[in-house]
Amino acid sequence: MQLLPDPQKIDAASTVERKLISDPASSSVERKLVGDPIFDYVLRLGDSPLILAQRLGEWVGHGPILEEDIAQTNVGLDLLGQARLWLLYAGEVEARCAPPGRSEDELAFLRDSGEFRNLLLVEQPNGNFADTMARQFLFDAWHLPLLRALARSRDGRIAAIAVKAAKEAAYHIERSADWVIRLGDGTDKSHGKMQAAIDDLWMYTGEMFMADPMELALIEAGIAADVRALEAPWRAHVEEVLAEATLTMPGASFMQQGGRRGVHTEHLGHLLSEMQVLARSHPGAQW
Amino acid sequence: MVTMVVHESQTRMHAASSESAPRPALAALWSAAAAVPDPEVPVLSVTDLGILRGIEWDSHDPELVAVTVTPTYSGCPATEAINAALRQALVAAGAQRVRIETHLSPAWTTDWITADGRRKLAEFGIAPPAARSPGAAIVDVSRLRRRERACADTIPCSRCGSARTERLSQFGSTACKAHYRCLHCLEPFDYFKPH
Numbered sequence: 001m002q003l004l005p006d007p008q009k010i011d012a013a014s015t016v017e018r019k020l021i022s023d024p025a026s027s028s029v030e031r032k033l034v035g036d037p038i039f040d041y042v043l044r045l046g047d048s049p050l051i052l053a054q055r056l057g058e059w060v061g062h063g064p065i066l067e068e069d070i071a072q073t074n075v076g077l078d079l080l081g082q083a084r085l086w087l088l089y090a091g092e093v094e095a096r097c098a099p100p101g102r103s104e105d106e107l108a109f110l111r112d113s114g115e116f117r118n119l120l121l122v123e124q125p126n127g128n129f130a131d132t133m134a135r136q137f138l139f140d141a142w143h144l145p146l147l148r149a150l151a152r153s154r155d156g157r158i159a160a161i162a163v164k165a166a167k168e169a170a171y172h173i174e175r176s177a178d179w180v181i182r183l184g185d186g187t188d189k190s191h192g193k194m195q196a197a198i199d200d201l202w203m204y205t206g207e208m209f210m211a212d213p214m215e216l217a218l219i220e221a222g223i224a225a226d227v228r229a230l231e232a233p234w235r236a237h238v239e240e241v242l243a244e245a246t247l248t249m250p251g252a253s254f255m256q257q258g259g260r261r262g263v264h265t266e267h268l269g270h271l272l273s274e275m276q277v278l279a280r281s282h283p284g285a286q287w
Numbered sequence: 288m289v290t291m292v293v294h295e296s297q298t299r300m301h302a303a304s305s306e307s308a309p310r311p312a313l314a315a316l317w318s319a320a321a322a323v324p325d326p327e328v329p330v331l332s333v334t335d336l337g338i339l340r341g342i343e344w345d346s347h348d349p350e351l352v353a354v355t356v357t358p359t360y361s362g363c364p365a366t367e368a369i370n371a372a373l374r375q376a377l378v379a380a381g382a383q384r385v386r387i388e389t390h391l392s393p394a395w396t397t398d399w400i401t402a403d404g405r406r407k408l409a410e411f412g413i414a415p416p417a418a419r420s421p422g423a424a425i426v427d428v429s430r431l432r433r434r435e436r437a438c439a440d441t442i443p444c445s446r447c448g449s450a451r452t453e454r455l456s457q458f459g460s461t462a463c464k465a466h467y468r469c470l471h472c473l474e475p476f477d478y479f480k481p482h
Contacts, residue, residue: 067466071458078462081362085391144425160392164361167394167482168462173426175457181431237425244428 037214038155039093040117041224043107044215044260045150045158046086047118049079049165050108051268052139054275055126064129071175075136078168083108085161109279113269114262121204123259123268127197130190133179134197140173141237142208142230149225158223177241184245195247206255209234215260311381316342316352319380323372327365327461328479330411333373337399340390342377350383357395359482360462397482408479413464414445416481444469445476454478 056076063069087104095101102110121139126132147169150162183194209231211219218224242249258264278285320342321334333339338357345351354373358366366389374385397416400408405415443450449471457480459466464477 067456070460070466071456074458074462077362077364078360079362081360085361141425156392160394164391164394167396168360170426171457171480174431177426177428178431178457181428233425240428241426241431244432 035097036093037218038223039090039097040214041218042086042090042093042158044117045161046083046090046107047116048122048139048143050083050087051116051118051271052122052136053077053080053083054271055122055132055135058126059132068129072132075172075175078165078172082161082165082168085164089157089161105279109276113264113272116259116262116264116268116272118259118264118268119204119208120256120259120265121201121208123265123271124201124204125267128193129179130183130193131197131200133176133183134194134201136172137176137180137241138198138201138205138238140169140176141234141241142205144169144173145230145233146225146227149230153225154222180241180247181245184242184247191246194245198242198247199250202250203254203256207257207259210257210260212260310344310350310383313342313344316377316380316382319376320354320373323369323376325365326368326372327363327463328408328411328413330407331400331404333369335401335404335407337401337404338369338395339373345386348384352377352382352385354385354387355390356387357390357393359395363462395482397479400479409445412445412476414442414467414476414478416479417442418481442467442478444472444474445478446474447472452476 053076056072056079059069059072059076061069063072084104087107091101091103091107093101119139121135124131124135144166147162147166151159151166153159153162180194180198183190185191186194209227211224211227215224215227219226239249256265320339321332323333323339325331325333325336325338328336333356336359338359339354340357341353341355343353345353354377356366356370356373370387373387377385400416408415441450442452442454444452444467447469449469451470452467453470454465455468455475456466458464459477463480463482465480466475467478468475
């Protein structure tokens with residue numbers, strides 16, 4: 001079970017100047033991941049689409065209409081494909097410093113929640129359809145510009161995966177922004193649900209734009225994308241869509257963080273238990 | 288241009304008849320591989336789709352055929368089926384061993400679908416992809432406005448040709464297709480999305 005970080009520490013760092021806390025008391029998990037920083041960075045890139053794909057998979061057979069059930073799964077499939085490309089590469093990077101390195105399956109199915117580097121936003125439960133689409137929109141509006149920035153990475157493999165994934169993400173945002181507008185500018189009931197969803201998820205958006213010392217070094221080296229530079233355009237874009245949707249942009253608020261350090265909300269463990277149960281109960285199983 | 292080997296696998300297959308046969312001509316291997324259909328859109332071959340990028344002899348191993356494939360969508364489940372079918376086709380055409388390399392870069396685009404492929408798509412009832420300018424915007428909100436929604440797309444119906452159509456879903460029966468409905472003949476149809 002994961003504990004959230006000390007709220008006082010978070011408050012101090014998240015209100016005015018939102019710097020990521022470099023936790024001095026790193027857990028054993030933290031130490032295990034110290035090695036090639038590119039390994040950790042690629043996990044950050046791959047874990048968010050992986051976890052979001054798992055969440056979207058939970059919708060199979062439960063969509064409000066057949067077309068959206070299929071669309072939800074298609075987006076999940078794109079994200080799963082992207083996660084596989086990232087984790088495959090992460091395993092190869094790991095092999096360079098700790099041979100033989102782990103396979104994409106080992107990385108997906110045999111890590112515990114403290115070793116996952118996904119954003120807290122994507123592990124949040126599906127809730128109702130508005131909750132799911134709000135989560136998707138807030139993520140997509142960050143994911144697409146991130147991938148476009150990564151297309152200029154000096155790491156050729158990162159750039160190649162990003163170029164490919166960005167094409168897919170462009171379709172994702174078109175759909176999720178459309179749903180935010182349809183529900184926001186819909187009936188009183190759908191408007192209320194979409195506004196509540198945006199408000200509830202807002203505190204998980206802050207960490208998308210924080211870079212810790214490891215990431216800063218990779219930004220310096222031209223390998224990582226500078227997420228800090230993505231915040232202003234993200235806000236402007238979200239504001240534009242919310243205005244079109246007749247929704248209110250949440251004000252400055254407390255921002256939760258921790259995903260990049262493996263400190264997650266209580267939801268991730270439950271998600272992993274379902275995602276990993278087969279691979280863990282039947283090691284090496286094939287289907 | 289960056290080309291990367293992301294996945295490499297090799298198969299060792301010995302067809303009894305080809306043990307000591309001379310190695311086949313590259314052109315013969317090409318035509319064998321080019322006949323492999325896409326399992327999701329069977330009217331299209333891997334060459335129509337533009338995902339078969341190269342076939343050549345390995346520079347070190349004279350019996351090894353190296354095939355280059357660029358996947359369409361990252362999560363497309365057809366990718367593995369296509370690789371297996373390619374392997375089978377090449378072995379049947381006399382290749383001793385086959386290595387399939389997946390190249391991510393340059394990324395596949397619907398621009399690589401051949402003119403022949405576009406014609407086959409239309410005949411099959413799938414509207415071929417229109418040109419798409421990527422644009423720098425995250426998403427063009429003006430296209431999502433409720434009132435302008437009905438006229439945002441002008442994808443002609445693949446059955447009756449009417450321009451009065453509407454999009455039901457950006458994601459249709461597969462990741463590469465959107466789901467449309469014709470407002471004239473009232474038939475639903477698939478649209479192969481520009482990518």
